Amino acid sequence: MPLVTSTEMFKKAYSGGYAVGAFNVNNMEIVQGITEACAEEKAPVILQVSKGARAYANHTYLVKLVEAAVIECPEIPIVLHLDHGPDFETCKACIDGGFTSVMIDASSKPFAENIEITRKVVEYAHAHGVVVEAELGTLAGIEDEVKVEAGNASYTRPEEVEEFVSKTGCDSLAIAIGTSHGAYKFKPGTKPQLRFDVLHECEKRLPGFPIVLHGSSSVPQEYVEMINENGGAMPGAIGVPEEQLREAARSAVCKINIDSDLRLAMTGTIRKFFNEHPDKFDPREYLKPARANIKELVRHKLRDVLGCSGKA
Ligand code: G3H
Ligand code: 13P
Ligand code: ZN
Numbered sequence: 607m608p609l610v611t612s613t614e615m616f617k618k619a620y621s622g623g624y625a626v627g628a629f630n631v632n633n634m635e636i637v638q639g640i641t642e643a644c645a646e647e648k649a650p651v652i653l654q655v656s657k658g659a660r661a662y663a664n665h666t667y668l669v670k671l672v673e674a675a676v677i678e679c680p681e682i683p684i685v686l687h688l689d690h691g692p693d694f695e696t697c698k699a700c701i702d703g704g705f706t707s708v709m710i711d712a713s714s715k716p717f718a719e720n721i722e723i724t725r726k727v728v729e730y731a732h733a734h735g736v737v738v739e740a741e742l743g744t745l746a747g748i749e750d751e752v753k754v755e756a757g758n759a760s761y762t763r764p765e766e767v768e769e770f771v772s773k774t775g776c777d778s779l780a781i782a783i784g785t786s787h788g789a790y791k792f793k794p795g796t797k798p799q800l801r802f803d804v805l806h807e808c809e810k811r812l813p814g815f816p817i818v819l820h821g822s823s824s825v826p827q828e829y830v831e832m833i834n835e836n837g838g839a840m841p842g843a844i845g846v847p848e849e850q851l852r853e854a855a856r857s858a859v860c861k862i863n864i865d866s867d868l869r870l871a872m873t874g875t876i877r878k879f880f881n882e883h884p885d886k887f888d889p890r891e892y893l894k895p896a897r898a899n900i901k902e903l904v905r906h907k908l909r910d911v912l913g914c915s916g917k918a
Pocket of ligand 2: 630689690786787788789819820821822823824863864865866867
């Protein structure tokens with residue numbers, strides 16, 4: 607089947623009590639690792655591309671890699687999504703350039719301005735058959751070059767969500783409930799806890815409406831150790847506990863974003879390979895196990911965290 611929008615996916619995820627995985631892609635091996643796992647697990651998937659990914663790999667290369675995955679995995683629905691679109695122009699370039707879904711992230715702007723920018727993107731996207739994710743509330747961490755310090759992060763205010771969704775016409779809403787981007791999400795020694803009260807209040811005010819969670823990597827300690835044991839230095843890297851993500855997936859959360867975990871799996875695997883084989887220099891030899899570990903990591907997410915295996 608051709609690339610799809612997330613509309614049907616989210617309807618099924620909402621009523622089925624699971625979430626669709628949204629995985630960031632930056633190169634061929636990442637696209638392959640993710641989609642091979644999804645095809646084998648018969649899981650729907652969202653492949654998402656950030657502004658940084660477009661700058662790194664080039665828009666056309668990424669679109670063509672995803673189109674290749676669509677050909678290779680004909681039985682599963684695949685969405686091509688812009689992650690954290692910073693402005694109307696970037697969203698328009700992706701809408702015109704083959705994406706089926708875009709995020710406009712004006713969450714750092716004042717409420718009225720966020721509405722205005724989002725509304726403009728929605729008008730253009732809907733006229734072209736593309737769906738739009740928007741964001742209310744700000745996550746800590748790094749999104750492209752924008753770094754939000756933990757102290758400046760703010761939870762979504764549930765009392766704002768109905769007005770925001772009705773005035774913008776967005777198709778899904780990313781909310782801030784304590785997740786953050788990157789590999790250092792919580793202070794070591796503290797107990798990571800998402801604000802399910804905020805999520806449930808948003809859910810109550812937007813019945814049937816798909817909610818999105820960003821910053822949802824769990825930072826597998828297996829890969830943090832692999833990195834640290836093989837010349838890396840990532841002390842205190844901590845992610846969102848998987849059981850909390852599973853709980854979120856059972857609620858109105860229909861899309862869960864994961865990028866850092868893929869990076870950890872890839873980097874850990876390559877570091878270990880280099881450490882064990884200092885004589886090797888053929889990129890295929892280290893990219894192959896890295897791709898295989900991304901695939902296994904994604905398979906685990908689909909089965910044990912998102913609950914979307916067999917839902918394609
Ligand atoms: O939300 C951020 C994603 O992990 C993308 O990261 O902007 O470094 O590509 P990036
Ligand atoms: P992580 O850094 O937790 O993987 O979050 C990814 C993300 O939210 C992409 O938009
Ligand atoms: Zn994000």
